[in-house]
Amino acid sequence: xxxxxxxxxxxxxxxxxxxxxxxxxxxxxxxxxxxxxxxxxxxxxxxxxxxxxxxxxxxxxxxxxxxxxxxxxxxxxxxxxxxxxxxxxxxxxxxxxxxxxxxxxxxxxxxxxxxxxxxxxxxxxxxxxxxxxxxxxxxxxxxxxxxxxxxxxxxxxxxxxxxxxxxxxxxxxxxxxxxxxxxxxxxxxxxxxxxxxxxxxxxxxxxxxxxxxxxxxxxxxxxxxxxxxxxxxxxxxxxxxxxxxxxxxxxxxxxxxxxxxxxxxxxxxxxxxxxxxxxxxxxxxxxxxxxxxxxxxxxxxxxxxxxxxxxxxxxxxxxxxxxxxxxxxxxxxxxxxxxxxxxxxxxxxxxxxxxxxxxxxxxxxxxxxxxxxxxxxxxxxxxxxxxxxxxxxxxxxxxxxxxxxxxxxxxxxxxxxxxxxxxxxxxxxxxxxxxxxxxxxxxxxxxxxxxxxxxxxxxxxxxxxxxxxxxxxxxxxxxxxxxxxxxxxxxx
Amino acid sequence: xxxxxxxxxxxxxxxxxxxxxxxxxxxxxxxxxxxxxxxxxxxxxxxxxxxxxxxxxxxxxxxxxxxxxxxxxxxxxxxxxxxxxxxxxxxxxxxxxxxxxxxxxxxxxxxxxxxxxxxxxxxxxxxxxxxxxxxxxxxxxxxxxxxxxxxxxxxxxxxxxx
Numbered sequence: 001x002x003x004x005x006x007x008x009x010x011x012x013x014x015x016x017x018x019x020x021x022x023x024x025x026x027x028x029x030x031x032x033x034x035x036x037x038x039x040x041x042x043x044x045x046x047x048x049x050x051x052x053x054x055x056x057x058x059x060x061x062x063x064x065x066x067x068x069x070x071x072x073x074x075x076x077x078x079x080x081x082x083x084x085x086x087x088x089x090x091x092x093x094x095x096x097x098x099x100x101x102x103x104x105x106x107x108x109x110x111x112x113x114x115x116x117x118x119x120x121x122x123x124x125x126x127x128x129x130x131x132x133x134x135x136x137x138x139x140x141x142x143x144x145x146x147x148x149x150x151x152x153x154x155x156x157x158x159x160x161x162x163x164x165x166x167x168x169x170x171x172x173x174x175x176x177x178x179x180x181x182x183x184x185x186x187x188x189x190x191x192x193x194x195x196x197x198x199x200x201x202x203x204x205x206x207x208x209x210x211x212x213x214x215x216x217x218x219x220x221x222x223x224x225x226x227x228x229x230x231x232x233x234x235x236x237x238x239x240x241x242x243x244x245x246x247x248x249x250x251x252x253x254x255x256x257x258x259x260x261x262x263x264x265x266x267x268x269x270x271x272x273x274x275x276x277x278x279x280x281x282x283x284x285x286x287x288x289x290x291x292x293x294x295x296x297x298x299x300x301x302x303x304x305x306x307x308x309x310x311x312x313x314x315x316x317x318x319x320x321x322x323x324x325x326x327x328x329x330x331x332x333x334x335x336x337x338x339x340x341x342x343x344x345x346x347x348x349x350x351x352x353x354x355x356x357x358x359x360x361x362x363x364x365x366x367x368x369x370x371x372x373x374x375x376x377x378x379x380x381x382x383x384x385x386x387x388x389x390x391x392x393x394x395x396x397x398x399x400x401x402x403x404x405x406x407x408x409x410x411x412x413x414x415x416x417x418x419x420x421x422x423x424x425x426x427x428x429x430x431x432x433x434x435x436x437x438x439x440x441x442x443x444x445x446x447x448x449x450x451x452x453x454x455x456x457x458x459x460x461x462x463x464x465x466x467x468x469x470x471x472x473x474x475x476x477x478x479x480x481x482x483x484x485x486x487x488x489x490x491x492x
Numbered sequence: 493x494x495x496x497x498x499x500x501x502x503x504x505x506x507x508x509x510x511x512x513x514x515x516x517x518x519x520x521x522x523x524x525x526x527x528x529x530x531x532x533x534x535x536x537x538x539x540x541x542x543x544x545x546x547x548x549x550x551x552x553x554x555x556x557x558x559x560x561x562x563x564x565x566x567x568x569x570x571x572x573x574x575x576x577x578x579x580x581x582x583x584x585x586x587x588x589x590x591x592x593x594x595x596x597x598x599x600x601x602x603x604x605x606x607x608x609x610x611x612x613x614x615x616x617x618x619x620x621x622x623x624x625x626x627x628x629x630x631x632x633x634x635x636x637x638x639x640x641x642x643x644x645x646x647x648x649x650x651x652x653x654x
Contacts, residue, residue: 176537197587197594198567223567224592242538243654245561247591280591297593299562301538301582336613338567338589419567420613 119266122357125381125390126152137380137389139164140398143171146178147385148367150360153187154392158194158218158229159490161187163404164391165237165307166221174302175241180385183239184363186356189229192216193322196224196296200337200418203330207489208482209321216490219414222307224296225340228322232314232347234355238306238363245304247281247295253366254308255283257358258350269351282343283308290346311347312355332479335421360388411460414491415439423459425479430472434459448472462486514556515644517543518625523551534637535647536600541624544637551628552600554588557651559623562590565616570608571630578604581638585630588619600641603634 142149151168153161168183175181193215195201201217204226210217229235238250255275262271276286283293291311298305323342348355369384379396381388391397407413416439423434432446436459444451453467454476461477461484468476477483486492517524517533524531527545535541539558544550559565567589571579579585579599586597586608609628612618619627642650 196589196592198569198589221594222592223589223594247593295592299593299595301596301598336567336616419569 116266119268119354119357122360123268123353125376125388126353126356135378136393136396137377138396138398139167139389139391139401142380142387142389143168143398144173145387146173147180147387148182148184148363148369150184150363150386150388151186152356152388152390153185154390156188156190156231157405158189158192158216159405159408160401161189161235162194162218162220162408163401164397165305166404167398167401169237169239169298169300169303169305172239172303176243176302180367181241182363182367183237184359185237185239186234186359188231188234188352191228191230191319192218193226193228194218194220195226196338196340197221197298197417198223198338198419199226199340200333200335200421201415202418202421202423202481203325203333203335203337204323204340206322206324206482207484209324211482211484211488213322214488215319215322217414218408219417220296220307222296222298222305223338224294225338226323227294227309228319229309230314230319232312234310234312234352234359236308236310236359238308240304240306242299242302242304245297245299247297247306248277249366250306250362251277251281251283251293251295251308253362254359257362257365258348258355261350261354261358266354268354269349270354272347272349275348281306283310285346288346291343292346292348294343310355311345312350312352313347316345316347332424333421334424335419337419337421409490409492411458411486411491412439415460415486416458423479425475430475432476460484460486514624515541515647516624517541518622521622521625521628523553523625523628526551532637533644534600534641535644535650536598536642537650538598538600540597540600542600542632542641544634548633548635549606550601550603550632550634552585552597552630552632553628554597554619554623555647556623558595559620559627562588562593562595563620565590565619568612568616568619568629570610570612571605572608574605575608576605578602579632588616590620597629599630599632601632601634601638603632605630606633607631 139151149168151164153164155161155164164187165185168185172183173181191213193205193210195204195217197220199219201207201219205217209215236250236254240249255277258271259274262274264270273288274286275283275292278284278289281295281297282291283295284291293308293310296307298307323340364383364386367386369386375382379390379392410416418436418439420435420437423436425432430446430448432444432448432451434441434445434451434454435443439458439460441454441457441459441464444454450468450472454464457464457467459480461480461482464480465473465477515535517531519525523543526543526549527547530546532544533541534544535555539555539561540552541555542550542552554562565588569587569589571585574585580602581599583599584596585599585605588595588597608630609618611626612629619629621627
């Protein structure tokens with residue numbers, strides 16, 4: 001093993017070229033020691049799928065340089081997707097620029113390591129008030145373009161953002177027929193709890209706490225576990241093809257972008273530590289390994305969606321009570337729904353603007369454009385054939401988005417979609433067992449005859465209290481959902 | 493050049509061989525033993541398989557390749573509501589959740605859903621252990637098979653292209 005930091009300058013010269021963007025044809029013409037190549041030209045090399053080391057290792061330099069097995073489809077192994085299986089690594093195209101490479105190994109950086117003007121332009125675009133302008137591009141007009149599209153939603157309503165996400169995903173042209181069809185959506189939400197598609201909210205969420213604080217509960221379309229959101233938490237949705245589905249494609253690119261700002265003074269709060277990706281696709285602090293962004297995925301016809309929740313400056317303590325359940329409660333609910341896996345988490349401490357900039361840059365690196373100069377319209381930036389759309393006007397939203405938003409707020413979706421479960425209560429006062437399917441009580445097992453009346457009713461204290469006499473009523477409604485007021489949770 | 497090429501061959505051969513071996517029906521499972529045959533095995537480009545029996549009974553599931561790519565299954569959403577009803581080709585007939593991914597399953601054909609594999613509710617891991625056998629997802633009643641479906645050969649070709 002050779003650590004790159006200790007390599008001779010001759011080796012370093014090789015590495016630089018390896019990690020720069022050289023088209024394959026030109027790469028073949030390259031002879032070591034010959035003419036210097038220009039930087040930033042793509043290169044692709046077959047990597048060893050079983051090479052998991054964190055550093056580039058050249059077992060035999062001739063092997064690397066004479067290898068004619070290099071093809072554009074088998075690019076160089078990046079250093080950020082190391083936790084994947086050998087086979088998936090083989091399918092992961094990850095390239096690294098010279099700058100990334102230098103940074104990774106703490107090589108001195110020049111001041112041009114990133115384009116400050118680009119960041120300023122992006123920041124200006126975010127700050128510009130589009131409401132005063134005349135010609136806002138509507139989401140509907142642009143949702144079906146076949147080239148890459150980035151959308152920055154300035155709405156903070158969790159259900160509206162989830163609806164925008166679904167709309168953009170559904171409208172995205174099938175990447176099978178449109179190879180450049182890709183999307184990135186960025187947004188942040190006011191406080192809310194979001195459960196995975198196949199989860200049981202009664203086993204995940206403290207309904208009492210949510211009711212008292214009036215925190216909305218949402219069920220999303222992607223899998224995975226429960227998360228709490230607040231305005232210190234930025235969400236990204238990366239939409240790609242099913243063929244190239246990878247749990248780490250976007251997070252690897254995003255980490256590369258974010259990591260270059262660690263310790264850099266660019267006028268915005270810089271990230272406090274370096275990031276890496278774990279084998280579940282979560283982004284973690286590379287030294288403490290605490291989770292900074294959770295991931296959830298959705299795979300549909302031809303498409304895939306990767307959703308991430310980046311903790312920038314979230315008030316983690318304040319919301320943690322929403323996910324705390326008593327042992328008694330946890331034991332009383334039995335089902336086969338997807339478990340949440342609680343992990344220690346940490347804030348990245350990065351500014352919103354800088355995060356959005358890095359996410360946009362990561363997306364552009366994965367789906368490069370031909371570099372035509374920016375054209376800025378009212379709420380739209382066009383770069384080559386890729387677009388960034390800013391959303392902040394409800395009038396610019398298609399009515400389908402509002403329909404999805406409504407759908408997301410229904411009891412039938414949020415609670416009714418819960419996988420079949422049983423509530424088992426065995427205390428001194430009462431003993432009963434209820435089976436709940438699609439949100440409805442389908443079976444009741446109890447010595448108490450009054451329970452028969454519950455069959456066919458929704459598993460909701462609001463809907464069953466009228467059929468039970470006291471003190472049974474107060475006992476059951478408490479054990480069902482802690483007397484939740486669903487309107488308080490934004491559920492109707 | 494030659495050494496690199498042969499290395500490439502050595503690398504890719506076992507994978508293709510494995511795929512070829514594993515995209516076959518489990519001969520001991522009901523998806524194969526339901527009738528005396530002949531059983532027609534077809535695939536879709538969305539990584540579903542179907543085994544079609546002479547009486548029209550058709551089992552549908554996800555391929556070995558898809559199940560491996562998705563990883564450990566934690567939950568299967570089955571189309572309970574559609575049992576006894578008809579579905580069209582391309583309709584969502586369930587989803588498979590694994591390592592935080594919810595992956596939709598589509599009906600490969602027009603037909604009636606006769607039964608869902610409730611064993612998956614207790615043991616979702618059957619989809620990983622025996623995707624083309626006891627991990628079947630729905631049982632359908634289907635008339636003539638659509639010409640658009642892929643043969644095993646076509647499906648393996650598709651995997652190679654991907």
